[in-house]
Amino acid sequence: MTITPLMPVYPRCDVRPVRGEGPYLYGEQGEKYLDFASGIAVNLLGHGHPHLTKAIQDQAAKLMHVSNLYGSPQGESYAQRLVDLSFADTVFFTNSGAESVECMIKVMRRYHVVEGNPHKKEIITFKNAFHGRTMATISAANQEKLHDGFEPLLPGFTYVEFDNLDAAREAISENTAGFMVEPIQGEGGIRPASKEFMQGLRKLADEHGILLGLDEVQCGVARTGTFYAYEQYGIEPDVLASAKGLGGGFPLGACLATEKAAQGMVFGTHGSTYGGNPLAMAAGEAVLDVVAKDEFLDQVKTMGERLRSGLEQMIGNHPDMFESVRGMGLMLGIRMKTDPRAFVGWLRGRGLLAVAAGDNVMRVLPPLNIGEEHVREFIDGLSKAASEYEKPEDQ
Numbered sequence: 001m002t003i004t005p006l007m008p009v010y011p012r013c014d015v016r017p018v019r020g021e022g023p024y025l026y027g028e029q030g031e032k033y034l035d036f037a038s039g040i041a042v043n044l045l046g047h048g049h050p051h052l053t054k055a056i057q058d059q060a061a062k063l064m065h066v067s068n069l070y071g072s073p074q075g076e077s078y079a080q081r082l083v084d085l086s087f088a089d090t091v092f093f094t095n096s097g098a099e100s101v102e103c104m105i106k107v108m109r110r111y112h113v114v115e116g117n118p119h120k121k122e123i124i125t126f127k128n129a130f131h132g133r134t135m136a137t138i139s140a141a142n143q144e145k146l147h148d149g150f151e152p153l154l155p156g157f158t159y160v161e162f163d164n165l166d167a168a169r170e171a172i173s174e175n176t177a178g179f180m181v182e183p184i185q186g187e188g189g190i191r192p193a194s195k196e197f198m199q200g201l202r203k204l205a206d207e208h209g210i211l212l213g214l215d216e217v218q219c220g221v222a223r224t225g226t227f228y229a230y231e232q233y234g235i236e237p238d239v240l241a242s243a244k245g246l247g248g249g250f251p252l253g254a255c256l257a258t259e260k261a262a263q264g265m266v267f268g269t270h271g272s273t274y275g276g277n278p279l280a281m282a283a284g285e286a287v288l289d290v291v292a293k294d295e296f297l298d299q300v301k302t303m304g305e306r307l308r309s310g311l312e313q314m315i316g317n318h319p320d321m322f323e324s325v326r327g328m329g330l331m332l333g334i335r336m337k338t339d340p341r342a343f344v345g346w347l348r349g350r351g352l353l354a355v356a357a358g359d360n361v362m363r364v365l366p367p368l369n370i371g372e373e374h375v376r377e378f379i380d381g382l383s384k385a386a387s388e389y390e391k392p393e394d395q
């Protein structure tokens, strides 16, 4: 037998972390890495954060899981906080991003059934989007590499150009249920939608009686300097998928919706065995205790500006390698002249972790509670690594 016990679907790199502390990861032999990947925008408080760790330890000892057969004081408390922090009136808890998107799709379709328009099933999604790896969420994305070998896909998705309002308008038909869009495409290469586009989608949705669903799985939860990214676009969605940073490393997702959008989600329409269990709720609450504060969000904006200007300065010294810096808050991407994977590997060898994405972009996604010194350490390391990468013979 040659297959590995871990199903070999990931081309895993040679970093093998066994311990973490703040923004640092340590490998099996004690190798130290500055982690500006954060488990792909998940570990927003870094590693081993005392408040989050203690909340999980205390709750694990008290009560981990009971199922959704019973009342949930933990879920009620945490859902209320998310409702207070957002556009939403109601929340469904999941264990991942893809499940949150699945719930969003179900909310959008059932809404129209209850409205008396059961033919409105088509969801308009955008090119280069990423919504997860389940059958519905790969069907929702137009990327061939996600589909290959998994056909038949689920019907009911129409793909149009991202950030192109005319294309979105033209795609609306009498069968359209709504739009599903990442305000900032993550896997697609840190591409923020324009304000005109997001406000235009809101207006189109209102005019046509269809729903605006946002996938904020990567850009949500304080990453861009506001609790959700939509706040910076001056709009509110009808439904939103959240996950990644929500549990700070504990698997936790949520589908947030207005009362109107969720009108079809009555007893028996949806469910999850683990979803919203007391342990997950404790992790979610502990993350909110830290991040859902103006001072914290302001600090994310400040550090985002520092990091961005440092990156912009750095790329100016290496015009043959880098093209531009883009993103919002601490969700940043450096567009490179070529595929970023080789350089991301080069950085790893020098103790710096970042993540490759589409469109030749290297993502820089640090924990949100980094300090000035970590920004400096990353920029200095990156500058040095870039010089060595360009002229390896000088080493």
Ligand SMILES: *Cc1c(COP(=O)(O)O)cnc(C)c1O
Residues within 6 Å of the ligand: 095, 096, 097, 098, 099, 101, 130, 131, 132, 133, 182, 186, 187, 215, 216, 217, 218, 219, 243, 244
């Ligand atoms: C990561 C991601 C998902 C999928 O989340 P999983 O937890 O891997 O299922 C969905 N949408 C976006 C925008 C993401 O970045």
